[in-house]
Amino acid sequence: MIRAFRANARDHRASILVAALSAAFGVALLACTNVLGAFISTTEVGSHGSAQFALALVAGVFFVIAVFVGAIVTTNTFATVIAGRTRTIALLRLLGSTARAQRRSVAGEGLTVGVIGAAAGGVVAVVLAFVAVRAFVWTGVLPDTLYPVLTPSLLAPPVVVVLTTWLASWIGSRRVLGVAPVEALGAAEERPSSGLRSKGRIAASLLLIVPGAALLGFGLALGLGLFARSGDAALADFGRYGVLVAMVGGLVSFTGVIVAAPLFLPAVLRGxxxxxxxxxxxxxxAANALRNPERSSRTAIGxxxxxxxxxxFVVATQTWLVIMRAAAAKEPELYQGTESVLTATMLVFSALVGFSAVIAAVGVVNSLSLAVLQRRRELGLLRALGLSASQVRRMILAESGQLVVAAVLCGLVLGTLYGWIGAQTLLGQLPGAGLVAPAVPWLFIGAIVLAAAVLAVGASVAPSRRATRVSPVEALAVD
Structure with a gap:
């Protein structure tokens, strides 16, 4: 396991970074939750049990989301690594090695990556948490008292990250290691479109999206206390768990969207x-989006x-802020000191958004690199047919452009919906709180659009230049 990792250490830099960021995210989130919980307990807001319970729930929700995203990113990262080892794996298979042995080797590398990344990220997060607490105390944001930064619960995120990284490495290796040795020696090809538009994929996506949407609606109703008004004591008490129900619904429904991506994203990209x-x-x-639907949807979904x-995160934070201020205006005696709590919490949430942005960015870069890596023969054929290197690069840039527009449109709709439901289910039952419209910070949304465009275009430039530097004859000979 260690030997295999050392032989391919350069390939795993991105995977280690993702594991470290995911572990740091979880550790920092739990540490900040402990500190905020101690702070809120000293204020008037802390006298109401829902506020502290909501704070405890938000840590679990955000951590599960971070692990979910990190696992997807790691799966794509290992798929990229395996795509570059196709010839080596095929040769080992021809020499007698089995697919199971090769998958065990890759999974061992994933376990090593997870251990190294999680350990590094966890240590860094603990140090930063201590420094941040002292900085907040020094600047007066937090009162000078003893805060429980280091607790046994901080061991949970690194352990979970190690396990998910190992699982992601196994899943990421499934497709290439499952082909026959003779097939692996040739160029890996995408499955035909007819195979993707199968009844099985449609059924699987519906089995995820429909129940997920139902759980989102049920969680929202619980969070808003609709059942409490009906007089059902059991459902009224269960209302505080509405955010957990909505979280499960969000993860299930979004997984369904990922499964269904090859069914609708290629047509959106082409349009x-x-x-x-x-x-x-x-x-x-535009034609490539439909010609290779799995590749185009895999790249776009990242x-x-x-x-x-x-x-x-942005919509949830802004909606949460609106709900808290509206509740404080209706019940001022219950929310004395609310502004200081909001300031500290907004700073923490801003840092969490930064963690998530970096994790997502790593996934996007790896997905785009994978897309170009697997197309060297295709690009060589286009050049052999008469396209210049600059025309090929313009084609890839055009694909990046349509990718940005499609991903931003889908992401803004889904993110606004999930963020609004998350904020409502989390705080909907606080005294004075109620149903509010989604708070969308358009300036920040504009920054997201710009960042997505820069990231997608920038990530495609370097691999496209490397691919077009190779002569057409050499490119056609590439695995």
Missing amino acids: IGLLLGRGAATRLA LVIGVTLITM
Whole structure:
């Protein structure tokens, strides 16, 4: 396991970074929750049990989301690594090694990556948490008292990250290691579109999206205390768990969206691509979305996840702020000192959004790199047919452009919905709180759109240049 990792250490830099960020996210989140819980307990807000319970729930919700995103990113990262080892794996298979042995080797590398990344991220997060607490005390944001920063619960995030990284490495290796040795020696090809539009995929996506949407609605009703008004004492007490029900619904429904992505994203990408121009490069870019639906949807979904995640956090935070201020205006005697609590919490949430943005960005870069890596033969054929290197690069840039537009549209809709439901289910039962419209900070949304465009275009430039530097003959000979 260690030997295999050392032999391919350079390939795993991105995976280690994702594991470290995920572990740091979880550790920092729990540490900050402990500190905020201690602070809120000293204020008037802390006298109401719902506030502290909501704070405890938010840590669990955000950590589960971070692990979910990190697992998807790690799966794509290992798929990228395995795609670059196709010839080596095929040769080992021909020499007698089995697919099971190769998958065990890759899974061992994933376990090592998880241990190294989680340990490094956890230690860094603990140090930063201590420094942040002292800085907040020194600046007067937090009162000078003893805060429980270091607790046994901080061991949970690194352990979970190690396990999910190991599982993601196994899943990421499934497709390439499952082919026959003779097939692996050739170029890996995408499955045909007809295979993707199967009844099985449609059924699987519906089995996830429909129950997930139902759980979202049920969680929202619980969070708003609708059942409490009906006089059902059991459901009224269960209302505080509405955010957990909504979280499960969000994860299940979004997984369904990922499963269904090859069914709708290629058509969306093609439609957007046709609006970008009528040149040869843009027409090819639009056609490629339907020609290779699995590849195009896999690339797009990485950016959709990133935009959805960040939008969800931003909308949830802003809606949470609106709810708290509205409740304080209606019940001022219960919310004395609310502004200081909001200030501290907003600072913490801003840091959490930063963690999530970096994790999502790593996933986007890896997805785009994978897409170009697997197309060297295709790009070589286009150049052999007469396209210049600059035309090929323009085609890839056009694909990146349509990718950004499609991912931003999908991500903004999903992120706004999930963020609003999350805030409502978390705080809907506080005294004076109630149903509010989603709070969308448009300036921040504009920054997200710009960042997504820069990231997608920037991530495609370097691999496209590397691919077009190779002569057409050499590119056609690449695995």
